[in-house]
Amino acid sequence: MDERVDILDEQGKPTGESCLKSEAHRKGLLHPTIHVWLYTPDGRVLIQQRGENKATHPLLWDVSVAGHVSAGEEIITAAIREVEEEVGLTISESDLEPLGTFKAIHKISENFIDAELHHIFLCKLQVPLNQLKKQENEVADLALVPLFKFAEETWGLASMGKYVPHGPTYYKTIIKEIKNRT
Template identity: 60%
Template structure:
């Protein structure tokens, strides 16, 4: 779907301009996206395998849920919408913990220049994998992977052909934040 997105400046600030997503990708204009990483209390992370028909990174494993922010849409509302669309889960704003904003540029065949500011969130997954409903046009498969294995495969990008190349710093930040949340909830539970 070719939705309207906000165009950002090089620092990630709104410019007041909008464009179709296809135009932003063709011209390399910066725009906002959301990434939501779900994790379980027993130390697993939810991964999404991108659909085979995706124009970028088909069949690679990626963030639990990701998508573009529509023009004028608040960031957290975009995250909630994308979670509902891609995995059929309803969450609340309070379920999202923002950990960072990452600037990323990827050049793809067919003249696509993805210049995005990823607003990255964590959220606890409180339902079983079997209760999630994947959006067929976006998601090929969903899996829960132990955080330690995920860290080993992404930190040094030891398995670059398996994951979307967000970069070691990105993956390290996500893994450390999830680890901190799991340990924090365990300590609170033990107290």
């Protein structure tokens, strides 16, 4: 869906302007997104395999839930909405633990520069995997992996080509924060 997104300046502050997501991507304009990492109390992390028709990184494994923040939408509202849309889980603001932001700029092609400010949250997953309902057009698969295996595959980048390339600093932060809570 080509929704409107707010445009941010280099420091991540709203400029007061918005445009279609496709235009933001075409021009490389910084815009807000959410990343919600779901984890279990026993130290497993939910990962999603991106749909085969995604414009970026199709069929690679990624954050539990990710999505764009619509123009004028509150960050927390977008996070709650995306969790419901992508994995069919109803959560509330109190379930989300903010970790901060991470700026990511990826040049996909000459006409596609993905410039995003990820607002990152942790959320404890308190239902079994089989109770989640993936969004068919966005998510190819869902899996729960032990944190140590996830760390091995992303931190050491042993499985390049399996995961979206967020980079070691990003993955190290997520792994450390989940480990501190399990």
